[in-house]
Amino acid sequence: MPFDTPTDTQAAPNKRRDIVSGNPFSVGDGFNALSFRHGMYEGAMDPLIMVDHFVMTEPTFGAHAHAGLSAVSILLEDSQGRFHNKDSLGNDVDLMPGDLYWLKAGRGAVHDEKPRPGGHTHALQVFVNLPARMKYDAPTSLHVKASDMPILSGNGYRARLMLGESGNARGHSSPALPMTILDVMLDAGGRFEHTVPTGKSAFILVIDGAATARLDRKTVMLSRDESISFRRSDANQRLVLTAEAGAHIAILQAAPVEERFVQKGPFAMSTQDEVDAMVAAHKDGKLGSIDA
Numbered sequence: 001m002p003f004d005t006p007t008d009t010q011a012a013p014n015k016r017r018d019i020v021s022g023n024p025f026s027v028g029d030g031f032n033a034l035s036f037r038h039g040m041y042e043g044a045m046d047p048l049i050m051v052d053h054f055v056m057t058e059p060t061f062g063a064h065a066h067a068g069l070s071a072v073s074i075l076l077e078d079s080q081g082r083f084h085n086k087d088s089l090g091n092d093v094d095l096m097p098g099d100l101y102w103l104k105a106g107r108g109a110v111h112d113e114k115p116r117p118g119g120h121t122h123a124l125q126v127f128v129n130l131p132a133r134m135k136y137d138a139p140t141s142l143h144v145k146a147s148d149m150p151i152l153s154g155n156g157y158r159a160r161l162m163l164g165e166s167g168n169a170r171g172h173s174s175p176a177l178p179m180t181i182l183d184v185m186l187d188a189g190g191r192f193e194h195t196v197p198t199g200k201s202a203f204i205l206v207i208d209g210a211a212t213a214r215l216d217r218k219t220v221m222l223s224r225d226e227s228i229s230f231r232r233s234d235a236n237q238r239l240v241l242t243a244e245a246g247a248h249i250a251i252l253q254a255a256p257v258e259e260r261f262v263q264k265g266p267f268a269m270s271t272q273d274e275v276d277a278m279v280a281a282h283k284d285g286k287l288g289s290i291d292a
Contacts, residue, residue: 018228019220019226019228020036022053022227023035028058030057030060031055031060033055034052035052035053036053043231044201044230045201045229047129047177047201047254047257048126048127048128048203048252048254049263049268050126051124051205051227052125054125056115057115057119057120058115063110063111065105065108065267065288066109066266067135067266067267067269067287068261068267069128069267069268070128071125072100072181073099073102073125073126074123074181075096075098075100075146076097076183077097077183078097079121081115081118081119082094083121084112085111087103087288088109089103091143095143097146098145098146098160099143099144099146100142100163100181101141102144103141104137105139106134107287108278108282109287124205128176128179130257131177132259135269144162144163149162152169156186156190157192158185159185160182161180161181162181165180166194166195167194177255179254180252182253183248184247185246186211186241186247187246188243188246189242189244190242192241193238194239195238198233198234198235198236200232202253203250204229204241204249204250206223206225206226207224207225208248210223210243211242211243211249213239215230215239262275264279
């Protein structure tokens with residue numbers, strides 16, 4: 001999604017340290033979201049810039065540009081109908097419930113995403129920072145169909161490996177820096193384990209229900225719409241998720257970029273001058289276009 005909210009870097013009040021609740025916002029009658037922004041986590045969200053947990057029922061944003069980051073659409077399985085994705089790279093696809101679409105915008109790309117008539121899209125929109133050395137790469141994309149994602153299942157859990165690696169399972173690879181994305185469903189009394197490798201941070205979001213997350217010696221209880229970002233460690237860490245009454249949880253894991261950046265809406269560059277140049281380039285039509 002192309003816009004910032006007024007509360008971009010302020011966490012909703014929460015007495016439990018490190019736990020962040022999303023800030024609600026809406027656009028028109030067809031888009032409602034909870035927004036989780038990098039400034040709410042004191043750097044622990046890196047390389048993520050933003051995660052919006054949203055429902056979209058009608059076209060909302062129109063064609064818009066991105067640069068200096070990756071825009072990732074994670075469709076949840078309870079979405080209904082098709083989510084139309086069209087971009088200046090020449091892609092024109094309908095995403096189905098459970099699909100993933102990764103647009104590495106690099107030096108600039110234009111796209112438009114909207115539900116087809118009658119659609120009800122339930123998804124996460126994620127902005128992932130690119131390191132300075134990749135911000136001017138040629139744009140590229142990856143579409144992973146739900147049917148092509150490995151399913152991890154066991155007593156009381158089912159996890160879709162939307163991207164990356166977990167245990168002995170291997171999914172598709174990001175077209176930018178490596179990332180693992182897991183969409184986890186826990187039954188009542190369920191338990192899911194995942195190893196967070198050395199040097200990787202982990203963002204945990206409870207989409208529905210309530211869960212306990214334990215990363216080595218740290219344990220937190222998360223309710224619906226609450227999140228936490230665990231910073232990278234110098235050793236592998238075991239992440240254990242449990243739920244007394246069932247839960248739906250997203251895990252996003254990647255190595256932090258650890259570089260300063262400036263964000264303005266859909267642009268994330270190393271300096272303000274670079275952001276201004278991208279805004280001007282888009283205004284002049286230099287970042288691409290989409291045919292009507």
